[in-house]
Amino acid sequence: MKILMFGRGVISTLYGWALEKAGNEVDFYVRPGRAADFGSSVDVDIRDGRASSKGKPVQENWPITLREDLEPDHDYDLIIVSVNHDQLDSAVDFLQPRVGGATILIFNNVWADPAAAISRLPREQVTWGFPGGGGGFDVSTLHGGIVRSIFLGDIDGSSRTDRHRVVRELFTDAEFSISDIADFRSWLWFHFILDAGIMVGWLRMGSFDALVRSRPALKEVVRLIREMIPVLTAKGGTSRFGAAAARFIPASVIGFAMQKLLTGDNLFTFIMTQAQNTGHNNYKAQADYPRDVLADARRLGVAVPRLEANEPAFR
Ligand SMILES: NC(=O)C1=CN([C@@H]2O[C@H](COP(=O)(O)OP(=O)(O)OC[C@H]3O[C@@H](n4cnc5c(N)ncnc54)[C@H](OP(=O)(O)O)[C@@H]3O)[C@@H](O)[C@H]2O)C=CC1
Numbered sequence: 368m369k370i371l372m373f374g375r376g377v378i379s380t381l382y383g384w385a386l387e388k389a390g391n392e393v394d395f396y397v398r399p400g401r402a403a404d405f406g407s408s409v410d411v412d413i414r415d416g417r418a419s420s421k422g423k424p425v426q427e428n429w430p431i432t433l434r435e436d437l438e439p440d441h442d443y444d445l446i447i448v449s450v451n452h453d454q455l456d457s458a459v460d461f462l463q464p465r466v467g468g469a470t471i472l473i474f475n476n477v478w479a480d481p482a483a484a485i486s487r488l489p490r491e492q493v494t495w496g497f498p499g500g501g502g503g504f505d506v507s508t509l510h511g512g513i514v515r516s517i518f519l520g521d522i523d524g525s526s527r528t529d530r531h532r533v534v535r536e537l538f539t540d541a542e543f544s545i546s547d548i549a550d551f552r553s554w555l556w557f558h559f560i561l562d563a564g565i566m567v568g569w570l571r572m573g574s575f576d577a578l579v580r581s582r583p584a585l586k587e588v589v590r591l592i593r594e595m596i597p598v599l600t601a602k603g604g605t606s607r608f609g610a611a612a613a614r615f616i617p618a619s620v621i622g623f624a625m626q627k628l629l630t631g632d633n634l635f636t637f638i639m640t641q642a643q644n645t646g647h648n649n650y651k652a653q654a655d656y657p658r659d660v661l662a663d664a665r666r667l668g669v670a671v672p673r674l675e676a677n678e679p680a681f682r
């Protein structure tokens with residue numbers, strides 16, 4: 368398959384690498400003028416969790432093809448968009464006259480209404496997913512990892528199309544396993560709330576390491592997540608299993624489980640540590656999550672006193 372990764376960010380590079388190794392042709396679209404900054408290869412220093420749960424170490428210099436334009440009659444089969452949630456609008460603006468016959472996979476956080484966010488694209492060409500991996504760039508070296516699982520979801524029937532099936536096959540052929548999510552809009556919003564809670568804790572404690580070492584700080588993250596769930600439902604989402612668990616299981620129990628997961632010798636901890644150590648999550652990237660949830664809470668009249676009390680950390 369001929370694939371265009373939109374941007375040369377962390378997720379697009381990780382999954383572009385995996386998909387090219389699986390036999391696909393992969394190019395990157397970058398903003399005009401950026402190709403020279405990025406150069407013609409990436410130093411990859413990652414763990415590949417498809418073969419083993421701890422991840423097989425990979426270190427290589429990977430030659431890549433960057434392009435600074437995209438003609439409307441291009442012949443890409445698939446365009447994978449993985450940008451920061453506040454960049455999705457501009458990505459859609461760019462792609463709207465240039466979709467051609469390609470399937471678009473939106474593969475990032477979304478806090479807007481997903482259907483509205485892509486309303487300028489041909490709806491039947493759009494599929495939805497979310498990465499399981501992550502990390503960050505240290506200058507031109509990519510540090511992080513991919514886990515075996517990726518998420519593919521349904522928004523308004525999008526998972527019943529042939530295009531969705533082709534995307535599914537692409538990832539399974541590349542040795543990924545798929546977690547299918549029926550109500551992906553609620554899943555995306557719950558995931559965003561999780562990130563918002565973690566980012567408040569991270570900002571307050573000064574680092575991800577400090578956050579995961581502190582049981583009280585993790586407990587506070589759980590309480591924040593719990594408080595934000597009504598924002599998700601006020602937006603029209605439903606309280607899924609994760610949200611229900613966050614609501615009814617005591618914060619101390621979830622805090623304990625989070626600490627076990629986030630300090631353990633596992634690929635997830637490794638990925639988060641790489642994201643932290645490379646400075647991938649700068650202040651803006653962290654503060655955007657709780658700030659956007661708070662803005663919607665205020666707009667929808669949902670009381671979030673705990674989040675408001677933490678506002679100085681992310682204003
Ligand atoms: N990194 C991680 O550990 C994880 C990230 N995610 C999620 O995945 C998504 C992507 O994250 P990540 O890859 O880390 O982000 P990055 O900031 O590394 O990558 C985004 C890339 O998209 C480019 N881009 C954005 N808008 C445009 C545009 N209009 N034209 C051209 N290029 C554009 C950016 O370019 P520029 O720099 O020039 O703006 C950047 O290179 C986010 O939603 C994130 O929350 C999910 C799990 C883990």
Ligand SMILES: CC(C)(CO)C(=O)C(=O)O
Pocket residue numbers: 476501502562642647648
């Ligand atoms: C891992 C994290 C919080 C930051 O890198 C992220 O972007 C995500 O999970 O959505």
